[in-house]
Amino acid sequence: MEPASFLIKDHSDITRVINYLHTNYQKTDKPLVVHIDQKQEDRSKAQNRLYWLWLSQWSKRQGTDKDSEHLYFKKHLLARIYARDDVGQYKQTFAAVKVLRDQKHPQYQAVADGLNELISTTDASVDQFTEYLNDIHAFCLKHGCYLHTPDDLMYAWGMKL
Structure with a gap:
């Protein structure tokens, strides 16, 4: 049996959980364990968990490791957001590195x-x-990979529940 997480927003979700328990309780001779917790309100922690889960899914599909994909996405996606929004010193630093690239400086890549x-x-x-x-x-969807999102993390990437 696959572990499952359920987000309970209203009574119909409770019915869905009870039905799941009834169905799966009969499929095993081992007892089921149920954990009940409140939804995390700190979206940044939930976002971080979702991020690393997605990196694991994508890297498994690519045959790489999640740290390599972490570097790839930071370079190709996050850097653009930081430059656009002028986060910290990133915009100025990116501009300085661009000068090295334009000058074909031997240390540019490093x-x-x-x-x-x-x-x-x-x-x-x-x-x-x-x-x-x-x-x-x-990006992943465009490249043929739908990233699975557990119900308890759906809100972490901006989806309305």
């Missing part, structure tokens, strides 16, 4: 790679991280 390592998802606001998650989801 500097660019080092900067990508330093870009931090923790500098994103909840709204920026929501946009980042939506961009990742769209």
Whole structure:
């Protein structure tokens, strides 16, 4: 039996959970364990959990590791958000690295790679991280991979419940 998470918003969701329990209780000779908790209100923690779950799904499909995909998405998606919104010193730093690229400086690639390592998802606001998650989801979908989102994390990427 696959573990399941349910988000209970109203009475119909309770019925769905009870039906799931009835159905699965009869399929096993082992007892079921039920954990009940309140939805996390700190969206940033939920967003982070969803982010790493999605990176794991995408990297498994790609045959890579989630840390490599983390670097890829930061470079190609998050950096654009930070530059547009002028987050911290990123915009100025990106501009300086662009000058190295335009000058074909021999250290350009090393500097660019080092900067990508330093870009931090923790500098994103909840709204920026929501946009980042939506961009990742769209990117993966465009490349043939639908990223699974557990019910308890649906709200983490801006979906209305």
